[in-house]
Amino acid sequence: MVATHKIPFLDLRKQYHQLKDEVLKVTEEVFESNAFSGGPYVATFERAFADYCGTSHAMGVNNGTTALQLAMLALGVGPGDEVIIPANTFIATAWGASHVGATPVFVDCDPNTWEIDASKIAERITERTKVIAGVHLYGQPFDIAAVQAVAEQHNLRFIEDAAQAHGARYNGTRVGGFGEMACFSFYPGKNLGAYGEAGGITTNHRPYYDHVLSLRNHGSQTRYYHDEIGYNMRMDGLQGAILSIKLRYIDQWNARRQAIAARYQQEITNPGVRMQQQPGFAESVYHLFVVTVENRADFLRYLEENNIVAGLHYPVPCHLQKAYESLGYHKGDFPQAEYLAEHCVSLPMFAELTDEEVNQVIDVINRY
The missing domain is CATH 3.90.1150.10 (Aspartate Aminotransferase, domain 1)
Structure with missing residues (x-):
């Protein structure tokens, strides 16, 4: 049968219509409280998302690409370093390395799962390799144990690019807490999507948490005192409020x-x-x-x-x-x-x- 109407690849309006009353109510609350940049609505979402992922910490940022960049900076990655990345992923995974001056080093994917082929990582490692970035591609976790084993053998850090995998599970545990950090995108079309640009990082390591909080806020932990060159990469309050609603669904x-x-x-x-x-x-x-x-x-x-x-x-x-x-x-x-x-x-x-x-x-x- 020919479809009686055009079946879209994605239709965000249907989801919005389900949530419209809640979204408009919280939007008014944000506007009335002037909590536009960071603030209580972002903090509430961060706590809820950390609980959801089973991690100690979550940090809201302005998009998923920023999340990858800040994770690399928190890990001390910079010029002259290399980061292992699957060749089959959205380009933002590679931007995380490039934006801090490092070089992405690509690895082929498994012919059946289409995820990073852990058996091919070791041959791409050099004395300059610092991090392995695995991607939970299309919402499916990669073989975390296999990648983690390579990382440990070569004394490397590894992170999860979980931009497409909100709520996915590896051996029964939600992704987000396996690597040093996990990076999420809340782009509108994601399973958990904002109504604009937003991203996040989860971690169980307090030093990374503290460092990212500083980096996203002009390198500052105390207002007007700047400990390092930082960035303006905060999540805005409206997105935090909307994501808190959507997280319940x-x-x-x-x-x-x-x-x-x-x-x-x-x-x-x-x-x-x-x-x-x-x-x-x-x-x-x-x-x-x-x-x-x-x-x-x-x-x-x-x-x-x-x-x-x-x-x-x-x-x-x-x-x-x-x-x-x-x-x-x-x-x-x-x-x-x-x-x-x-x-x-x-x-x-x-x-x-x-x-x-x-x-x-x-x-x-x-x-x-």
């Missing part, structure tokens, strides 16, 4: 995403459509539901003709981006990441998809 939204994903996995039977492998240790929250097909252009054209909007995450791997051509990478260096980049398609995935819409996506794909 995140588990039910994730459960709906998981139910939709289970249907895609069980009911899409077209042999030409390949899906991300789900290891037993990983409980994904399906920020994205990515598949691969051999002829992507034809598949996308077919979906469009049948009123289904798809996405691409990500059509150019990090090592082949023009921004990093000076690093000397070439096509063929990381074949798994390159295959994914050329064949990936993201299917509609958001908690407000109706059962009928899911039925239509499945039916259309099975008839391809």
Whole structure:
């Protein structure tokens, strides 16, 4: 059956309509209290998000890219250092290293899980390597124990890029507390999304917590006294207030995403459509539901003709981006990441998809 209406890849309006009364009420509260930059609404969200992630601390910042940058600074990463990063990720993971003057060193992904291939990390380590950054890609945890083992063997720190994985679990424990720090994005389209730009960092280490709080606030712990060169990277009060509301709903939204994903996995039977492998240790929250097909252009054209909007995450791997051509990478260096980049398609995935819409996506794909 052709979809009776266009099925979007993402529709944030449906979520807003569910929360509208709560959002407008708290917006008025923020305005009346003039708590616009940092302040009590951000602090309330930080405490709640730390509790949610099972960590000692959470720090709100202005976006997920900033979170990665500040984490690198807190770890002492700087010019001349190297940071191990998967080639298959959103570019912001690499920006975290680049923005502090370090060099991202890319590693291919596992051909089945599409996450960082821990078995290939050691060969990329040099005397300049300081940090390994693993990414919980598409909302699915990477093999934390395997990456952590490499880090410990080589006396390296490791962080979690959890920008897509709010609430995901590794061996039953929510991500966010396994690495030295974990970096989150609250970009509007995320599972836990702000109504603007916002990000966060979680950690169980008080020194990192204190350092990030200073860095995000002009290098200051006491007003007008600046201990180091800092940044203006605070979360604004309005986003903190809205995220506190949304945090109360995140588990039910994730459960709906998981139910939709289970249907895609069980009911899409077209042999030409390949899906991300789900290891037993990983409980994904399906920020994205990515598949691969051999002829992507034809598949996308077919979906469009049948009123289904798809996405691409990500059509150019990090090592082949023009921004990093000076690093000397070439096509063929990381074949798994390159295959994914050329064949990936993201299917509609958001908690407000109706059962009928899911039925239509499945039916259309099975008839391809």
